[in-house]
């Protein structure tokens with residue numbers, strides 16, 4: 001083992017990458033392969049009143065269309081099982097797939113999409129989380145009465161993480177520092193746009209060439225859509241041209257698979273760069289309100305954090321992301337009194353999904369910008385404030401876990417060194433092993 | 436409307452039927468099965484489709500295929516292969532200058548034309564020349580190291 005640890009090793013499969021012979025999904029081709037383009041919602045919120053494919057079917061090169069009625073299994077997928085593969089009715093975000101057109105090439109399929117007579121009644125959308133929480137806001141999820149995700153059957157919408165007594169802590173503090181932090185959405189923009197190739201193979205199975213980042217997880221979502229057991233699907237992955245969480249979401253495999261089943265032919269469904277940017281999941285937006293109680297000597301005694309996460313029109317990964325974010329939103333600091341209140345809010349935006357250091361980093365960025373703000377207020381060196389409050393072995397985190405093997409101080413010392421910042425001796429002498 | 440296009444690909448003559456709207460990238464990838472050049476943006480922005488035409492690095496997604504008539508095109512597949520790697524391919528592999536690998540073939544092809552032009556580039560020249568090749572995995576430091584390692588015919 002020790003001959004490998006800490007030493008650079010040539011990448012597994014790396015020779016394929018440097019010679020251009022590595023096979024990514026879009027590199028896969030089959031004779032007679034058909035191509036898919038998707039008809040997407042032109043509005044952020046609306047109702048489909050009419051859907052007529054008669055002109056589409058006349059377009060030269062169009063082989064046929066795929067609608068919700070063609071789905072052999074259930075028209076549901078997603079981590080929380082709330083997303084429609086093809087939505088024929090209540091549209092919740094701009095770009096939501098309504099139906100697909102299959103053609104001999106992409107130009108024909110696209111011409112077919114443009115020939116669809118789609119009649120949509122546009123409804124007023126809501127894009128802002130705080131607007132969406134108002135009682136008279138447009139309702140994103142038809143059939144519900146609020147835009148807040150419910151975490152249990154009792155209808156709990158606010159997840160609470162509590163340590164000590166935050167009110168008492170804030171009362172005892174010498175200073176109160178408040179701050180609001182707004183984090184915008186972010187796209188993964190992997191170099192490989194989303195794509196899928198599906199066909200019925202020689203064993204009669206549905207074979208799908210995928211760039212999924214989580215094969216078994218996606219296979220479990222796809223089986224009910226196709227109405228097939230796992231043994232009837234050959235889900236071939238392993239080569240991902242960059243994912244960063246963006247390929248934790250199914251964007252093409254379900255539609256390509258359905259088209260292959262319906263038309264009994266190899267099918268490729270790939271997004272252009274523009275489609276990939278416009279229609280695939282993003283790291284969702286977050287807003288945080290911090291209220292921190294701090295003593296004159298820099299010790300933080302209380303932290304009250306309100307977290308708001310924009311889930312978009314469906315769950316995506318958001319309810320889980322909100323919880324995970326909350327657990328770390330007080331930062332790697334020893335704070336005896338903490339109250340975190342976290343909400344997941346639906347809006348008519350694209351469903352939010354995972355991305356690098358998913359959700360944890362969102363809270364930590366806010367927590368540490370708040371630290372800088374506190375330091376400024378106290379007139380204290382921000383390094384010193386962080387060193388005083390950083391976790392030591394045996395401290396307790398917000399959700400009552402005792403931390404152990406902590407390296408915050410050591411990491412900060414090293415970072416300062418690399419940045420050419422000289423820290424005062426009293427900070428250099430501190431250690432994560434004791435306070 | 437389709438016409439016959441003849442050009443030299445990695446040293447061998449090829450003839451292929453192309454549409455007037457086909458790009459060189461379409462022809463290489465979809466008609467000829469040379470998938471080493473990648474389609475990252477199809478709009479000239481990312482560099483993943485870089486190939487060499489008559490000695491110059493170009494973006495295959497922007498080149499209309501029919502303008503390639505009689506030209507010499509070299510792709511990543513023409514630089515070297517497993518068992519017979521080009522020094523840059525070896526260096527990229529050794530320096531870990533690839534993560535997902537999707538930008539890598541374009542990077543190596545660009546780097547080859549850099550070293551053809553400037554055999555001993557400075558760090559600044561490498562950064563400047565390679566700035567048209569985007570890597571979302573963030574391998575830029577290792578890419579520069581790999582290029583340095585072979586510059587001046589060192590390897």
Ligand code: FES
Pocket residue numbers: 473474475476477478479480481482483484485494495496497
């Ligand atoms: S695919 Fe040609 S520059 Fe991006």
Ligand code: FES
Pocket residue numbers: 191241242532533534535536537538539569570571572573574
């Ligand atoms: S190695 Fe993944 S984009 Fe460069």
